[in-house]
Amino acid sequence: MIPVIAGVRVFALFLVIGAAQAGLMLMTASDWGGTGLLVATVWMTTVGVPVALAVLLWVYPQLVLAGVSLNQSEGKPLTDATQWQVIGFNLIGIWLLVTGLRDLVQYTAMYLAVVDSSRAQTPSLLYQFQLWGALAQTVLATGLTLGGRGLLGVLRKIRAYGS
Numbered sequence: 001m002i003p004v005i006a007g008v009r010v011f012a013l014f015l016v017i018g019a020a021q022a023g024l025m026l027m028t029a030s031d032w033g034g035t036g037l038l039v040a041t042v043w044m045t046t047v048g049v050p051v052a053l054a055v056l057l058w059v060y061p062q063l064v065l066a067g068v069s070l071n072q073s074e075g076k077p078l079t080d081a082t083q084w085q086v087i088g089f090n091l092i093g094i095w096l097l098v099t100g101l102r103d104l105v106q107y108t109a110m111y112l113a114v115v116d117s118s119r120a121q122t123p124s125l126l127y128q129f130q131l132w133g134a135l136a137q138t139v140l141a142t143g144l145t146l147g148g149r150g151l152l153g154v155l156r157k158i159r160a161y162g163s
Helices: 002-028 036-059 061-067 081-116 125-146 148-162
Strands: none
Touching: 002 036, 002 061, 002 081, 036 061, 036 081, 061 081, 081 125, 081 148
16 A cells, blocks of 8 residues: 555645646736636636645545555555556546646636626637636546546446457
C-alpha cells in the first residue's frame, strides 16, 4: 500500500503544479473583463479547489482506496491488477473532474463577461464549444471516478469478447 500512498501524493503535487500554471495564465489573461464576483469565482475554482483537493489527498491518501477492497494486511504490496486498475481509474477520474470543473467555471465566467459587457458582443461559437466540452468532460469524469469498478467490468467483457 506504500506505493499507492506515494502515487497519490505525487498526484497531489501534480494538482498543485496545475493550479499554479492556471493561476499564472489567469494573471496574464486579465483583459477578459469579468466583474469582481466572476473573477473571484474563477480564481477560487481554478486555483483554490485543486489546491484544497491536493491538500486533502496529501493528508488522507486512503480516500482513493475507498472503492478498493484490500484483503491484505497493512504494509503488504498490492498484487491484484484489478485493484491497481480501480485506483488508476479513480485518480484519472479525479484529475479529469478537477480540470473539467475548473474549465466549466472559467468558460462560464468568460461567457457571462462577454454577454454582460458594454461592448454588446455575441459570444462566439468557440466559447459555446468550450463550455459544452467542459460540461461533457465533467460528466464523463464523474462517471469514471464513481464507476471505476463498473468500467473495469466493461473492459473485461470487451477482452473476453475479443478472445
